[in-house]
Amino acid sequence: MQKFFKLEEKQTTIRTEFIAGMTTFLTMVYIIIVNPAILSAAGVPFDQVFMATIISAVVGTLIMAFGANYPIAIAPGMGLNAYFASVVASHGLSYQAVFGAVFVAGLIFILLSLTKLRETLIQAIPPSLKFGITSGIGLFIAFLGLKMSGIVIPNEANMVGFGDLHQPVTLLTLAGLFITLALLARNVKGALFIGMIITAVIGYFTGQLHFTKVTSIPPVPVFFDLDVAGVFTHHLYAVVFAFLLVTIFDTTGTMIGVAEQAGFMKNGKLPRAKAALLADATATTVGSMFGTSPSTAYVESTSGVAAGGRTGLTSVVVAGFFILSIFFTPVISAIADLPAITAPVLIIVGCFMMEGLARIDWKTFDEAFPAFAIILAMPLTSSISTGISIGFITYPLLKLVSGKGKDVHWIIYFFGVVFLLQMIFFPAH
Numbered sequence: 001m002q003k004f005f006k007l008e009e010k011q012t013t014i015r016t017e018f019i020a021g022m023t024t025f026l027t028m029v030y031i032i033i034v035n036p037a038i039l040s041a042a043g044v045p046f047d048q049v050f051m052a053t054i055i056s057a058v059v060g061t062l063i064m065a066f067g068a069n070y071p072i073a074i075a076p077g078m079g080l081n082a083y084f085a086s087v088v089a090s091h092g093l094s095y096q097a098v099f100g101a102v103f104v105a106g107l108i109f110i111l112l113s114l115t116k117l118r119e120t121l122i123q124a125i126p127p128s129l130k131f132g133i134t135s136g137i138g139l140f141i142a143f144l145g146l147k148m149s150g151i152v153i154p155n156e157a158n159m160v161g162f163g164d165l166h167q168p169v170t171l172l173t174l175a176g177l178f179i180t181l182a183l184l185a186r187n188v189k190g191a192l193f194i195g196m197i198i199t200a201v202i203g204y205f206t207g208q209l210h211f212t213k214v215t216s217i218p219p220v221p222v223f224f225d226l227d228v229a230g231v232f233t234h235h236l237y238a239v240v241f242a243f244l245l246v247t248i249f250d251t252t253g254t255m256i257g258v259a260e261q262a263g264f265m266k267n268g269k270l271p272r273a274k275a276a277l278l279a280d281a282t283a284t285t286v287g288s289m290f291g292t293s294p295s296t297a298y299v300e301s302t303s304g305v306a307a308g309g310r311t312g313l314t315s316v317v318v319a320g321f322f323i324l325s326i327f328f329t330p331v332i333s334a335i336a337d338l339p340a341i342t343a344p345v346l347i348i349v350g351c352f353m354m355e356g357l358a359r360i361d362w363k364t365f366d367e368a369f370p371a372f373a374i375i376l377a378m379p380l381t382s383s384i385s386t387g388i389s390i391g392f393i394t395y396p397l398l399k400l401v402s403g404k405g406k407d408v409h410w411i412i413y414f415f416g417v418v419f420l421l422q423m424i425f426f427p428a429h
Helices: 014-028 031-040 046-068 080-091 095-113 117-124 127-149 168-185 191-205 229-233 237-262 273-290 301-306 312-336 339-352 355-359 365-381 384-401 410-425
Strands: 074-076 152-155 159-162 295-297
Touching (some): 014 191, 031 312, 080 127, 095 117, 095 237, 127 339, 127 355, 229 237, 237 301
Antiparallel strands (some): 152 159
16 A cells, blocks of 8 residues: 555655544535535436436546545535536426436536646636636525525515525525634635534434434435436537536646645646546546535645645545445435535525635726626526626627637637527527
């Protein structure tokens, strides 16, 4: 084990790697509760999503461990799970058809990861669009948390309004939110997970959380009957592209960030990049076959790096903890059924995703407006793909009329035309 993961060369030990893996797991374990909660609301069986979440996390994280030897964890991404649910709800589609879109995106993702096209795509898309997309998704999932908890409710006059603070679920959400915020402010490791546990304890003693047992025999994972044909029948091309694009940005950005923190980058390049990039692409494809939304590298991996993790052994430990969690289905299912426990996580993660706003050039209008349009459109239309489409249409258009058309990569023009045609002639339905 020491020789395989090159522990001596990386100046680390088995003990350090174990602690790092446990730290990373604790900071991201909320996903095994939040992901099933979101996707089960779209009609996907809870046990199916729960097992699919763990399977995709284990597959992706182990590929990262043994293929790239990096302490980076993979799991279904926040934001795209909420987008999955919104596509099912707003377009009246079967979740099998939307999983078909995830599967197609995963296959394209694998092909892109084996070539230089993935790097070309990342370099071609301007920072304002990248940061706008990430920030828009942040607002999207934060808004979802506010709606789930009853803090924001439908309002005939203004579409949305402030909720009733006397409702038990809303009160518990606010309590959980402030507890978690306090933990984060104190830099407590695993603050999101600990906040959920404390909120669950309060919910249990106030009669809002009910479960009869803590452990059980794990549910049997089942292959989904994917409706790949539905991708073409329902014109879900923008949905496929949204899954693909966001996962590419999210994973690549996270990998680079973690690699820089750990000192893996050499001359601006990431060694063993192909193996690392294949981890999330494979996890996305496998996850769709069992019943979960796209997977991505987790920025929470930085907590494990901060704890000393430097090799894939850290990732093996993370995968091991994910496997152990399958025996706690009853309590996880009960927690996921109470929105007050998961909503604070959505709101806070939404805040984390707004960081890129500071890196948008707001003083240059043809850079600022496309980002603004994306950020505005995603939560208001409940569609990540619509926000991306608007950004890709307005960016090249504004650059052309401002005399900067040559500064725009041909890929942006191509997708701008494709999205415009899609919105006019082939709207998702």
